Amino acid sequence: MAKFRPFSTLGAFVALLLACPILSAQAARFDLTGPKLEIHVTRDGKTLPIASVPNLQAGDKIWLHPDLPTTQSVHYLLVVCFLRGTTNPPPDDWFIKIQTWNQKVREEGVSVYVPDEAQQVVLFLAPETGGDFTTLRSAVRGRPGIFVRASQDLAEAGFEQARIEKYLADMRLVPPSDPKALLEHSNLIARTLNLKPNEDCFNRPVDQQYTCLTQSGNQTLLNDGHGETVVSSLTNGDASNLINQASYTGLGGGGAYSAYVGAVVDLVHIMGNLHTAQYQYIPAIAFPEGESLNLRLNTPPSFHNPKSVIVIGLPAVQASVPPPLRPADPKHVTCLVQPSVALPVEGAPLVFSTSFAHNLVLHVNDGGATKDIPLVPDAYRGGLTLAPDTGERKLLTTATTDAPQPAPVSPTKVSAKPDASGKVTGTITGYWGFDPFTGPTMQLQTVPGKGWKLAADDVLIAGRENNLSLSSSGTACVQSITLDTSAGKQDKTDWKEADKPNLIDVKVSLKSVDPGALHLTVHQYGEPKPDIVSTETFSEPATLSSLKFYAGDTSAVLNGTNLNQVAHLDMKGLIFTPAPLPSSNTDGFTEPQTSGTTSLRLALPANTGTPKLKEGEKLTAHVTLKDGRTLTLPVEVAPGRPSVTLINKRIAQSADNSIHLADTDDLPVTQQLTFSLKSEGSFPRTGEIEIANADNSLHTTLSVAAGTLIMQNHHTLVGMLDPLKAFGTSAFGPLRLRAVDPNGTAGDWIPLITLVRLPALDDVHCPSDSAQPCTVTGSSLYLVDSIATDAGFTNPTDVPEGFIGTTLSLPRPSKSGFYLKLRDDPTAANIVTIPVSIQRPPQSQRAQKVAPPVKPETTTPAATPDETPAETPPTKDASPAAPADPGHPVACTQGTCPPPEQPAAQPGSSPPAKS
Secondary structure, eight states, X not given: OGGGHHHHHHHXXXXXXXXXXXXXXXXXXXXXXXXXXXXXXXXXXXXXXGGGOSOBOTTOEEEEEEEOOTTOOSOEEEEEEEEOOSSSOOOGGGEEEEETTOHHHHHHOEEEEOOTTOOEEEXXXXXXOTTHHHHHHHHHHHSHHHHHHHHHHHHHHHHHHHHHHHHHHHHTTSOTTOHHHHHXXXXXXXXXXTOOOOGGGGGSOXXXXXXXXXXXXXXXXXXXXXXXXHHHHHSSHHHHHHOOOOOOOOTTOSSOOOSOOTHHHHHXXXXXXXXXXXXXXXXXXXXXXXXXXXXXXXXXXXXXXXXXXXXXXXXOBSOOOOOOOEEXXXXXXXXXXXXXXXXXXXXXXXXXXXSOEEEEEEEETTTTSSOOEEEEEEGGGTEEEEOTTSOOOOOEEOTTOOOOOOOOOOOSOOOOOOOTTOEEEXXXXXXXXXXXXXXXXXXXXXXXXXXXXXXXXXXXXXXXXXXXXXEOSOOXXXXXXXXXXXXXXXXXXXXXXXXXXXXXXXXXXXXXXXSEEEEEEEEETTEEEEEEEEEEEEOOOOEEEEEEOBTTOSEEEEEEEXXXXXXXXXXXXXXXXXXXXXXXXXXXXXXXXXXXXXEEEEEOOTXXXXXOOOTTOEEEEEEEETTSOEEEEEXXXXXXXXXXXXXXXXXXXXXXXXXXXXXXXXXXXXSOEEEEEEESSOXXXXXEEEEEOTTSSSEEEEETTTTSEEESSSSEEEEEEOHHHHHOTTOOXXXXXXXXXXXXXXXXXXXXXXXXXXXXXXXXEEOSSTTSOEEEEEEOGGGEEEEESSTTOSSOEXXXXXXXXXXXXXXXXXXXXXXXXXXXXXXXXXXXXXXXXXXXXOHHHHHTSOXXXXXXXXXXXXXXXXXXXXXXXXXTTOOOOOOSSTTSOOOOOTTTSOOOOOSXXXXXXXXXXXX
């Protein structure tokens, strides 16, 4: 006996382990396949499979058939229990015992009837033991509230899990590599099933989005592996991103069921303590499919004491609650001629996750012209799909009745026949279990849209993205819209239904399209020939920011962008047109008129008088562009601008300057200018006179305070300008002036003077041979443009740019001098009067000549500038003859002439005279 004791001890330990209650709460996964039952329900002579029964009613006949394998070794006892509340234990006759191993039960099944006052139906599958039925009945009658709660929560859990698994199953139909389709179908499926997908999945790489969206199965959604309740799993972590909270509805209704399914696991806690030496109760979630009631368990059944009793909940016994379907968008119009279309509905997720809704049809309210169209719930496409070619789901009927099925409830509103636009309504009808119901009424379109055109206010701009609207009699049947370019290419566009009826918002890219004609092609379902919408693209429109107009002016300044498109401006009947830039720039407008123009001057015609527009008058300017578009801009007539006229001017001439300026408007930069002005109005003492060149690189102001402006009276001003002090030695070119008010308002520019810089000419040396050129010596000769012996400059000597020499070649000038053009004003021929020294030949050369002795040579100026001076024989004791022009002395005697110089020092230092 002793040798068997260790074995007996081990056996006692095993027996003790098996006798311990199974802690099912620690294994809340409902991923174990349980036994299968076949069930259908008959009511009023009509039979439906259990998958199509959302609720039971008193008097319903429930047919039960245990679908157990023929090799089932353990006899299962099936007990049907009807409950009537948590505080009212059911009577003994509400417990029905079914021996599943019975041959007749296996072949024919068993029918039971729902008694009056019953509220729930619970099924128990228990291994056969002595006193099994009595034990089960005693447990339920002793604590009926536990099983009432279990029945409700098991049904809720089944509905919730069905929605989640439907989402996951449909998402597996989407190509994993198509992120756009993943997002689109995820939104459609989630909307119909009232779920909330994990938005973070769409922020992941494309190859991870699909896995993220489909990784939440029942293991994650119903348990996190640490014994949490289902309600905790559904409201925390990843699962909370998939399922959102929904309002509570009656059990068995068609609405959005809440996430309250935590009692499924709580049931395990409760029932874990509800056990006897014979039984331990474990829950099962039912997934009906047709007549099959597929069960899933969270705990492996035990056939040792305490044996496992599988608890199954059937639909509640209550009145039918129809599904609260509603249109996803009340404004949406569905095109019936589309080959594959879905009516977008939401609000009843069990329509899409269960088979409770069946025999659904779309009743078109067109006066009977259209036959009812069968509908099929399709969460993948986000609604009820039209299935005219598929057979309707037939109601199962018993063999003893051929009674016709009741027709669905007729719609309460029936519209007239569709008009030319094809607009009608359609009402969804069908059955919810045994009961007919009427769903929402949808807006429909039965023919393609007509009269396509571009919305009146839409303008297409070339070179950028454009949004436009197309209108038609109906827009629901649009299949695609393409953009036809001039190159014959068709580009797809992005489009969507607009918020307003009969309008479509279209997004087109015209970045590579030039302004001109354009065509949009509208392709519609049911219309083989597309519709063409012709339009025109324009360049970037002008943007107007402001318009400045001063009283008394004949021009206005428009500010904005792309002002090169402006054709004219209409202001109170006065037509202003873009004014070209005068060469003198006297109008104050210096901006180039290009596409980037910020200001544009517009002027009245030359023969138009001064506009009679008063200061402060408020007007509306109408700006017409070259392409015909018109823009408006408010304008207020500004006070008149200051205006002055030039009366007189005087240049302080230098007495020792040999260059006599021919143009009285030329002012040497080293000399001062005094000028007088006349103001049209009283000139303010704090006003200024602004002097500048065309590009404003030279700029100065004269004022009374600075002492450079003197008021002779209220209307007459005397100004003084020292160019060298104001601008420096590099100042040159035309100067202009304008009056400026104390508030900064400036008048028109008027020309004042042209600044010139003068070279310093030292002397002119000519050889004795008149055929040889003379040499002009001086400094700053780069300021000379050209020199010549005549005012017409028939044979000039040009000074090239960059010249820095000190001598210039010149044909022998006349006694009166020669002519010079300055680089700062190359239009004026200025006279130069400077002594000309003639170089005499050496004494040895003169001795060879046979001539009587004469007086010392005296050169006299010729009568005319064009005469060549002639050599006269020297006369003894004769005085030098007086020059013809006293103001232009040219003299040289043999005794007083300077030493002879070479005419050209370096090659290139003196440019040759032109021949």
